[in-house]
Amino acid sequence: MRTVLVVFAKEIIENLRDRRTLASALIMGPVFAPAVLAFVINLSITHSMEDVEHTLELPVIGGELAPNLLSYLSSQNIDAIAGPEDRTAAINAVKTGEHDIVLVIPGEFGEQLASSVPAKIELVSDQANTDADRDARRVRNALRGYGQELGSVRLLARGINPAVLRPLNIDEVDVSTPSGRSGMLLGMMSYFFVFATLMGGMYLAIDATAGERERGSLEPLLSLPVTRDQLILGKIGATCVFMALSLALSLLSFHVALNFMPLEQLGMTSNFGPGVVLAAFLLFAPFILLGAAVMTLVASFTKSYREAQTWLSVVLFAPTMPIFIVSILTLRPRLEFMFVPSLSQHLLLVDMVKNEPVNNLHVTISVVSTLFFGALLTWICARLYRREGLLG
């Protein structure tokens, strides 16, 4: 046991003095990740805010033919401005990106309207342009609203209740809580936590085999009167500590960063107080051992530091695959998912952040199965550390 502690202490001291290790453990995960999330969230907020707030300037051709329509549009915060000369010019303007949308009112518009024939009106837009599509949708909705208003007036003039055209009255009842809505977006967090955890121990994991070998310190180390199990356990232990440090820091920095995100404007609240931070740490803690063992294992097969780095960057993304798949398919937590490390942590964290009740059986299975895989891989690491080929 003393030997394991000696190795452990030496690894900790050595890596605390290594700028590269410190940068990846303390800066990459904890600072980089919340910054990315804050950026994404702010971007999506400003985008959705724009819809309602800003006045849309709509180039119109033939606006003088439909003064009522224009005043209706302006009541919807859509201001008509002078458009291109004619329809062809309008299509070109949209194609070249000079305008996003152009409304074309043909000369016969007034005539058709007066004789109750469906009056033709053209909206030129590029539907492949998502940004423009949102504006086009806004204009389309406004036009539809104007059309309905006209229709109602016509029915009333004929003594018919306009309600006959609305056989259904659809009323949507949204039961999602504000934090429920934020859950999807904040689900990205578990991806970052997994990433930060692995990143924190990456260089220590490389050092355990490929690094020691490349430096020529492995052979002297192996010729000492200690068992290889003791060496590898001390090294994996130190890797775990750095991973835990990186995880804790990134949880804390998210806790702080969320205060600066205008989630309320999206109708969201985030449930990421100190209690959830602590619970999330405990939830992810079993994953640390697994991560340390996987990284050490993969690095032990590589010939050099560089090769190890290449392979480990692949490993960084492996545990995030199940999270992606589940996020895309928006699957709900299921019992069998709890056996999958990283996925179980993700699903449980999402529940916590959404402020939904967390299933205790699910937590137990997640912890036990993740610890089991971690122990198994540590054992395999130790077995492989005993082989002769380790010297390369």
Add this chain to the structure above:
Amino acid sequence: MIRVEGIHKSFGKVRAVRGVSFNALDGKITGLLGPNGAGKSTTLRVLYTVLKPDAGSAHIDGVDVVSDALSARRRIGALPHGSGLYPHLTARENVAYFAHLCGLDRSEVDDRVDEIIRLLEIEDFAERRTKGFSQGQRTKVSLARALVHDPQNVLLDEPSNGLDVMATRSLRRLILKLKDSGRCVLFSSHVMQEVAALCDNICIIANGQVAIDDSVDGIRSRTGCDDLEDAFVHAINMVDPE
């Protein structure tokens, strides 16, 4: 005392060592001499137990290196070829780390590390991190690390590689000091003069086999060559290539 009896070791199709036997006695310096790729390092690696022999046996002070590797390692101090240090630790910390791993008492580690630092004349740079050390400085620290637990048997794989004249001289002095204190010193080299200047006994290895195992004078008379370099070449040619 080290006893090697008919060890074989292959890596895939390469038969690196084919039945090497020799003895290295306490209070003597034994040289393992041979051209590059002769099997010197492989033999030494079997002795400090990072490789297992395919056949044959080796004993350190009577302890089998295969069946009781841990006890065998306790009796040796090894300087593997191209030994590296931990660049973020100071020279002293590098040595102390090995002292702790060798199971020295916490209380005696500091004294022992001081002692070995004095013995190897590394006081001047003992407190500096080893990143950027010269080859000579690195070898000295590696040696201090290997000797910190005061082992009875000392195995050095090409220790003088990359050393300048001064460093080689102080290494030689150290090896003689170890001999005088009754240690068993076994070191490998591909330089005949160096081995001849130090060794009581020389074991010339070529193609994974022992060509000659004798004293310097014995080698001269058996090969019929007065010049040591000629004797070396002659001995190597005595081994059948495959």
